[in-house]
Amino acid sequence: MIVLVAHGTRDPAGPQVTEELANLVRSRGLGVEIAYADVREPDVTTVLNRLREPAVVVPAFLAAGYHVRTDIPAQVAASRQPRAVLAEAFGPAPELLDVLEHRLCEAGYAPGDSVVLAAAGSSDPRARGEVAAAAQALAGRLCTPVRVGYAATAQPSVAEAVVRARRTSHRVAVASWLLAPGLFQQRLVAADADLVAEPLGAHPAVADLVLRRYTETLHATRAA
Structure with missing residues (x-):
């Protein structure tokens, strides 16, 4: 069970x-x-x-x-x-990274877009380290740098990460490192990126x- x-x-x-x-x-x-x-x-x-x-x-x-x-x-x-x-x-298991990349491409990601990995956030540095590992793995798959932003608790916020990412590209794509819809996904959508992927689901x-x-x-x- x-x-x-x-x-x-x-x-x-x-x-x-x-x-x-x-x-x-x-x-x-x-x-x-x-x-x-x-x-x-x-x-x-x-x-x-x-x-x-x-x-x-x-x-x-x-x-x-x-x-x-x-x-x-x-x-x-x-x-x-x-x-x-x-x-x-x-x-940051390989199975989830497969879905993460799929959701981002499904949302319209194209080479040349700046990418922000948006996570829930935690005060635990070990949890933030796992988010950083997921961002690094996604960067390797996309062959482009990936910034991290948080929906709550940790910094930078998703909105702040989007602002910084926009300095290097005319389009910013947010990859949702969330499992399901809810308040945090709504904050991703409100961060003023050009496209926001759906949660892993x-x-x-x-x-x-x-x-x-x-x-x-x-x-x-x-x-x-």
Whole structure:
């Protein structure tokens, strides 16, 4: 059983993407329950408490900030499910970089555009390091520099990064390093770039990554 943990958003499009992603994983033959780290219910503890089988908790987070390192482990520990194990967050995995590049090209990116990778933001330097790694990987794929901007918490903001990027090109493209629509995606759209890619969304490659995190965690648990 997989417990897929999303951040949570009041935007109804966010839970819809999470459910679509869960359905993609279910179509591969695995059971999936959805939990939320914040904003929405049920939380991880509630979901684990109602399960009668071992579970792998997979955080659907693009960087390992507070929720991944502190909040979700605490919710797992507070549950009555002793056989629950926690997988790594998504991070800048190759599967996600494939989708990131696809979404950007889908939005109209062309060689010569300045590129900003827009992420949610975190006060944790390790999480920001993962965002920087994703930007570096995207730069290698596009053969062009990629700036980082944040929708909240960290600096520079997406709007500030767009202003700086415009100094080197007449067009600025924003690549969305977000999983689902919501407030942060709205901030990307408001940053005055020439084009803004859609979030990664419920793409088959994202489902592939959920399955890989599940399998890796099971193997690590059995080998321990």
